[in-house]
Amino acid sequence: MDAFYASIEQRDHPELRGKPLVVGGPPEGRGVVATASYEARKFGVKSAMSSRQARQLCPEAIFVFPRFDVYRGVSAHLREIFSRYTDLIEPLSLDEAYLDVTEDKQGIGSALDIARMIKDAIRDELQLTASAGVSVNKFVAKIASDMQKPDGLTFIGPSRIEKFMETLPVEKFFGVGRVTATKMKNMGLHTGADLKKLTEAQLVQHFGKTGHFFYQIVRGLDDRRVQPNREIKSVGAEDTFAEDLDVLEDMYAELERLAEVVHARLYKRNLRGRTVTLKVKYHDFKQITRSQSFPVGVNEKETLFTVACQLLAAVDRQEKRVRLLGISVSNFGISDPDDPADQLTLF
Structure with missing residues (x-):
């Protein structure tokens, strides 16, 4: 969108x-x-x-x-529009998704036509515009969707992919953030064509395991499937405060509020996680995380709050003021909250 x-x-x-x-x-x-x-x-x-x-x-x-309640409502309408054409929909956020239309439900037979029809439906039913990228894999389609915003439609066919990847700036590659882009440019790597000159072993040497991905993607190779039921890795909540906190009791009060939010999100998805993580960002923007894992899954507000407070109390704050706190839960297993065998004893 x-x-x-x-x-x-x-x-x-x-x-x-x-x-x-x-x-x-x-x-x-x-x-x-x-x-x-x-x-x-x-x-x-x-x-x-x-x-x-x-x-x-x-x-x-x-x-x-x-107004997130409004945005979520629009997102649900978008999902309904997508589902008219395919059941293989992988949402990335409220406003973005991958669609595999290899076997489209209406038998249209053209990915370009489907993209145009979806864009028209979004404009007619929601009075909004969307940009679409069409190609043979997720990475290239994603890049294409950003090329002619707003209200764009870009198709990159198989014969164009490798040449297109060679001209792409390195910062456009998936997995290349600001730090990696700077490192690449310091090595004289500015485009896909530059990356393509390195062997796979050289890319791994300089960029670790991600080097394998760079070697494939610069050649337009991406075999990741569209996953309609993409696994949720973590659920959490965090907040940046209007003024830095320097009193532990004030931090505990914020953690209690965050624990309630995380509990509600976990309960809505019927998720219980075995790992609770506390995130702390100080006034100087230094950030730390601390985690605690358990043999069974948890999602109770009291447990999340207690664990977060324990983790915070164990942190050496060095008289630093805190500008952000967050709680997240990961390592999921879906379970029955009424099962007494899955109840956690903290102490």
């Missing part, structure tokens, strides 16, 4: 249309940009940027709080 949250706000509030809009927290505090309209993006505003920086880049920007 194109600027999903911002586009929904502009759809629902005509007075915001055509104006630089930021969906996220207020710039006066420690708000973060969830997304920005294309009018704001022209000034350099982008997701995950602090709202304060967004204000500096675009003083005329209008800030609105996210």
